[in-house]
Amino acid sequence: MPVGTLGTVKSMSPDELKNDTQAQIILGNTYHLYLRPGDQLIKKAGGLHGFINWDRPILTDSGGFQVMSLAGLRKITREGVRFQSHIDGSYHMFTPEKVIEIENNLGADIIMSFDECPPFPATRDYVAKSLKMTLEWAKRGKNAHHNTEKQALFGIIQGGIYEDLRKESAEALMDMDFPGYSIGGLAVGEPKEDMFRLTEFLNPILPANKPRYLMGVGTPGDLLVNIRNGVDMFDCVMPTRNARKGSIFTRNGKMIIKAARYKEDFRPIDEECTCYACRNFSRAYIRHLIGMQEILGMRLTTIHSLHFYLELSQLARQAIIDDRYEEFFHKYYPLVDQIME
C-alpha cells in the first residue's frame, strides 16, 4: 500500500496511482488526518474517498505508532493516551472508542484498533503489561465499531520480540474474531532477524483465510521474506520518501540517481520497465531534475519506485498461485536491496 499520510500519496495524483503504478489500495494516517484537516471536515466531504477523490480501497492506521513517537508529549493510561499535538502543542485524548469514531468519520475500508506500540528495546515485563492493555483496547474498539458492513476492523498483534507474548496476543485477538490481523510493533529498530523470526513464528498460528498485514515494512527484500512467512499486506513510506531524495528502487537494486556516472546516461532508469518515467525520460534528465529539486524529478522517481514495488508484489502473488515462490524468491532476493553499480 502506498502511504498517503495527509490524504495524498506524496507527489502523486489519484490517476497516476491507478494508471501508472497500479495501486489497488492506499493508506491514510489517522493521527495526522485527525489533526489536519480534521476528521469532521473529511466526514462532511463524504469521507476520505470523497475528500481526496480516490474510489479504490483505503486503510487507516490506529495512530498508535505516531503517538508512540511523541515520547515526552504523551501520557498513557488504561483509559487511553493523552498527548500534545506535534504541530501546536494542543492537548488531545485518544481512547480506543475515540479512535474508532475518528476512523468511522474518515470512512476507510479497512481500519485499525487503537494499540500501544512499545518501543525497541523494551523489557519483557513492560511489553507484557502493554500487551494486556492493547488487548483490552482491541475489545473496547470492537464494541465501539458499528459500521462493520463497510469498514473491516483489524486487531493489531503486539508482543515485542517475545514469541510467547506474540502467541498470546494473536490468540486473544483470534478469539475476538477480527476480519483481519495486523502485526504491529515491528520495524521499530529491532534487528531484521527478529522481524523475520516473528513473522515466521506467527505464520502457522494465524488463520489461513484472513488477511495478515505487517505494518510499516519495508525494503523490497523485507517484503519478499515476509511474504514467504505468510504476510499479505504491507505499507511503507520508503518507495515514496526515498524516491523524492533520488534513491530509486529497481529490480536490480537501489539506483542513487545523483551519482556522477548517470550524468550523461541517456537510458531510462530500467530499460525493461514499462512505467511512465521509464517510457519517456532518461537517467540524465531525472538526475538533473533531482539535483535541481524539481518536482517533476520527485514525481518520476516516485512513479518508478511505486510501480516497481507493486509489480514485485504482483509477481510474488503470481508465483504463489503457480506454486513456485521459492524459485521466485531466490531470483529476486539477492538483487533488490543492493546498491546498483
Place this chain on the structure above:
Amino acid sequence: MPVGTLGTVKSMSPDELKNDTQAQIILGNTYHLYLRPGDQLIKKAGGLHGFINWDRPILTDSGGFQVMSLAGLRKITREGVRFQSHIDGSYHMFTPEKVIEIENNLGADIIMSFDECPPFPATRDYVAKSLKMTLEWAKRGKNAHHNTEKQALFGIIQGGIYEDLRKESAEALMDMDFPGYSIGGLAVGEPKEDMFRLTEFLNPILPANKPRYLMGVGTPGDLLVNIRNGVDMFDCVMPTRNARKGSIFTRNGKMIIKAARYKEDFRPIDEECTCYACRNFSRAYIRHLIGMQEILGMRLTTIHSLHFYLELSQLARQAIIDDRYEEFFHKYYPLVDQIME
C-alpha cells in the same frame, strides 16, 4: 508560454502541459540551462526537445535579463558580459556569438539575440548607449547564427521608457530583418502605464506580418491590454510561481486558497472550468494540500492557472478573429486581476 526555466515547467509533466493546459510552446532559460545541466549535455541528449521529452515548440531567451539581475557579479563591455555564476561564483563570458552557440546547442525553435536589459530607473543617456551596444550585439548574433532553417532568431527591442529610443531600436532591428521581434526591458519595475504606453507606441511601427513577443509579462489583465496593443506572445512565471504558493488565477480574479472561507468549500476552484483540478477536486481539499505544502496541491493549482491563462489567450485570439476584441476586453479586464471574495 509557460516558463520551464531549468527544463521543466515547475511541477508539470509534458503530458499534463499538452493535455491539461493545452500549452503549444514553452520557454527555457538560456542562462540557467547553460549553467545546469549545461548546453553541451543537452546537445548530446538531442537538444532540449529530446532531453525534456517535449515535441512541441520551445523558445529560449537570451540570458540578458538574468545577467542584468547579477548586479555586482558582472561586468559589461562591448565585447560582451563577464559574470560570476549565482551558483558557485565561477567566471563566465557571454558574448552575442557565445549566446547563439549555446542556443544552437539547446536547439529551441525560437531563440533570442543577446541583449543588455537596462534596469529601471535608468538615465536616458545610459539607455541610449546601452541600446547602441544591444543593436551591435543583435547584428553579431545574427551573423553567428547559421541554423536559420530550424531556429528562428528574434531581435530584442530595448530603449527603456523612451519612445524615441524604442522607435530607433525597432527600426534598426527591422532593417536587419528578423523573423520576429521581442520587446525587452519592460516589466522590470516601471509603472504599468509606461509598459502599456510603449506597447501601444510600438504597435504601428512593427510589421503586421511578424510575431511580437513581450518578454516577462504578466498578469491576465496585462496580457489583455498588451494584446490590444498588438502583442502576440508572452511568457511569465506568475501562473506557475503564484500557484505553488496558493494564489490561483481564475476568470473571476485571484483566489487565495488559504483563506479560511474555503475550509469547508467543497466546490471546485471554478465551477465552469474543465481542467483536471476543477473536474476532480474541491477548494477544501486543495486548500488542505497547499497548507500542508503537498506537491499535489502545487500541481493542481498550477494546472488550473496555466489552463486559465492559455484558455484566456485562446479566447482573445478568437475574439480578434471574430473582430470583437473590444467587447471581449471589456468583459474580462475588470474581472481577472481582482482578488476573489
